[in-house]
Amino acid sequence: MNSKNIENKSIRLAFAETLFELAVKNPHLFVVNMGMRPSLYLDKFALRFKSRFIECGVAESNAAAVAAGLAATGKTVFLTTFACFSPSLNWAVIKQSICYNQKNIKIVGFHAGLMSGDLGATHQMLEDVALMRALPTMEVFAPLDAVEMVKMLPIIAHSSRPAYLRLPRISTPTIFPSKLSFTIGKSQILSAGKDVTILGYGPVLTQLFAPDFKKYSLEIINCSSLKPLDSETILKSIKKTGRCLVIEDHQKNGGLGDAVANLILSSGQKCKFLHLGVNDSFGQSALNYFDLYHHYGLSPLNIIQSLKSLLSKK
Amino acid sequence: MILLPAQKSHSLAPLSRQLRLDILDMINTAGGGHIGGSFSSIDILISLYNSGVFNFDKDHFILSAGHLCPALYAVLAYQGKIPREELLTYAQFGSRLQGHASLDTPGVEYASGSLGQGLSFSAGLALGDKNRHIVCLTTDGEHNEGQVWEAIAFANKYHQGNLINIVDCNGYQLGGSTRDIMPLDELASKYLHFGWTVTTVDGHNFYDLEKALKKAKSSTIYPACIIAKTVMGRGVSFMENKFEYHDVKKLPEDIYLAAKNELQKY
Numbered sequence: 223m224n225s226k227n228i229e230n231k232s233i234r235l236a237f238a239e240t241l242f243e244l245a246v247k248n249p250h251l252f253v254v255n256m257g258m259r260p261s262l263y264l265d266k267f268a269l270r271f272k273s274r275f276i277e278c279g280v281a282e283s284n285a286a287a288v289a290a291g292l293a294a295t296g297k298t299v300f301l302t303t304f305a306c307f308s309p310s311l312n313w314a315v316i317k318q319s320i321c322y323n324q325k326n327i328k329i330v331g332f333h334a335g336l337m338s339g340d341l342g343a344t345h346q347m348l349e350d351v352a353l354m355r356a357l358p359t360m361e362v363f364a365p366l367d368a369v370e371m372v373k374m375l376p377i378i379a380h381s382s383r384p385a386y387l388r389l390p391r392i393s394t395p396t397i398f399p400s401k402l403s404f405t406i407g408k409s410q411i412l413s414a415g416k417d418v419t420i421l422g423y424g425p426v427l428t429q430l431f432a433p434d435f436k437k438y439s440l441e442i443i444n445c446s447s448l449k450p451l452d453s454e455t456i457l458k459s460i461k462k463t464g465r466c467l468v469i470e471d472h473q474k475n476g477g478l479g480d481a482v483a484n485l486i487l488s489s490g491q492k493c494k495f496l497h498l499g500v501n502d503s504f505g506q507s508a509l510n511y512f513d514l515y516h517h518y519g520l521s522p523l524n525i526i527q528s529l530k531s532l533l534s535k536k
Numbered sequence: 537m538i539l540l541p542a543q544k545s546h547s548l549a550p551l552s553r554q555l556r557l558d559i560l561d562m563i564n565t566a567g568g569g570h571i572g573g574s575f576s577s578i579d580i581l582i583s584l585y586n587s588g589v590f591n592f593d594k595d596h597f598i599l600s601a602g603h604l605c606p607a608l609y610a611v612l613a614y615q616g617k618i619p620r621e622e623l624l625t626y627a628q629f630g631s632r633l634q635g636h637a638s639l640d641t642p643g644v645e646y647a648s649g650s651l652g653q654g655l656s657f658s659a660g661l662a663l664g665d666k667n668r669h670i671v672c673l674t675t676d677g678e679h680n681e682g683q684v685w686e687a688i689a690f691a692n693k694y695h696q697g698n699l700i701n702i703v704d705c706n707g708y709q710l711g712g713s714t715r716d717i718m719p720l721d722e723l724a725s726k727y728l729h730f731g732w733t734v735t736t737v738d739g740h741n742f743y744d745l746e747k748a749l750k751k752a753k754s755s756t757i758y759p760a761c762i763i764a765k766t767v768m769g770r771g772v773s774f775m776e777n778k779f780e781y782h783d784v785k786k787l788p789e790d791i792y793l794a795a796k797n798e799l800q801k802y
Binding site: 254276278279281283284285286287288289290291292293294295296297314315317318319322323324 | 638639645646647648649650652653654656657658659660661662663664665682683686687689690694
């Protein structure tokens with residue numbers, strides 16, 4: 223992949239535009255929103271589909287159960303705000319009114335991860351994957367980039383199961399090959415290699431396509447379907463490389479790394495394993511997310527250190 | 537207000553006695569359950585399902601306070617939705633009658649237990665199914681939950697004339713009286729200020745309940761609140777207004793027999 227041609231695009235804008243297109247085709251598609259409309263690029267949707275844009279204000283618990291009630295009447299419902307408010311303030315409502323009541327809601331958490339930058343610890347949602355993975359029946363997805371977002375959204379909208387969709391704030395490199403498709407429960411091998419299996423989700427993974435990584439033979443796997451997780455592809459790759467590095471813009475606790483470590487141990491396969499993520503600490507403000515990635519151990523430099531460590535050990 | 541005894545001349549009075557006995561046996565067989573609120577809310581449920589004001593094959597009934605499920609199970613058994621003998625499986629392993637209302641039970645439309653969510657769910661239903669009425673049953677203690685107030689504001693914003701919230705106001709919750717725990721003084725006035733219509737009734741009087749349901753159903757723009765003044769543990773004198781009977785463990789034999797004896801004369 224030629225890094226010079228990589229274009230930066232906004233995943234949340236891609237979400238909003240794709241959702242609008244879906245709503246044109248599906249008159250039963252509703253948005254239940256929680257007060258953050260301009261930041262979510264949903265103005266156009268709200269204007270065009272006024273009766274299908276339900277504004278609850280910053281009342282996340284009510285909104286989650288309103289969405290569930292609406293879904294009970296056969297609507298396709300997207301529940302939208304920042305990830306630090308939903309799915310977090312309303313987690314017990316999601317558990318009872320959505321999951322336990324078998325209601326098909328698509329929860330969309332914007333501004334997830336350290337990429338929300340200047341907003342600081344309260345707004346850098348680093349626990350959402352853990353919270354949503356733990357809920358029975360809930361599926362969890364995080365697009366790599368704007369290209370995958372466009373491919374992913376119609377499939378998630380069509381699915382009959384509740385889902386959580388994790389979106390970052392800023393524009394990020396578009397890496398996802400146009401010939402690849404998105405399938406629930408499947409991950410994609412973005413680059414084939416033999417020495418180290420790299421697993422991750424979201425834009426943090428796009429760092430691996432910088433020239434500095436060219437000298438390594440890396441098998442980079444995009445785990446955008448976090449739950450259900452593609453254990454077959456992951457284990458097959460690890461069998462080949464014998465080394466695994468999981469990287470995530472999320473707490474290490476309860477994230478993809480935990481899921482993969484469990485998968486590997488349960489399979490009986492042997493593998494060298496390292497996990498990069500936020501290690502039991504809060505985020506903080508920074509004008510540039512690179513500073514945060516470096517501080518929390520997610521930058522290209524940290525990744526190279528981990529690769530060296532994995533490759534040196536015998 | 538002064539609570540009048542349930543009017544014995546009403547045709548639903550014998551049912552009120554029979555279903556109270558069913559609730560007692562259900563909870564006693566299970567070795568525990570939420571008996572106080574089941575006795576305070578049972579007449580509301582009987583009125584809802586038997587007055588003919590609503591048809592819950594089309595309209596929606598949402599039990600927000602899932603711990604009142606023994607009362608709902610007794611009514612659903614009477615409706616023929618579940619066999620009456622199944623009531624005695626309540627809360628046991630493998631039973632369709634869970635310890636809090638769940639979708640396993642035929643006739644239950646919303647699974648609840650964590651308080652404060654049912655009114656929001658009802659408001660969502662009211663948006664999606666505008667041609668039907670949605671009746672939600674909450675409790676006074678449940679109004680501790682902030683989410684209830686979020687839903688009250690929401691229903692006003694969307695002019696949900698097809699939404700009705702009945703509040704079983706028995707004055708008690710698990711930890712004591714609602715007045716001590718978190719006072720709700722002037723609840724009717726609060727609903728009014730939030731843009732709802734409000735009717736306050738004796739929640740054990742079938743004439744009043746039916747009248748209030750009809751009035752609430754006739755509202756077209758405003759969501760309707762029925763504040764049903766009830767007695768916790770109603771029907772068993774030593775359980776009435778005793779918060780210790782919010783949730784009981786296995787009743788001692790003499791207590792069970794004394795309660796049964798009183799209910800047979802109710």
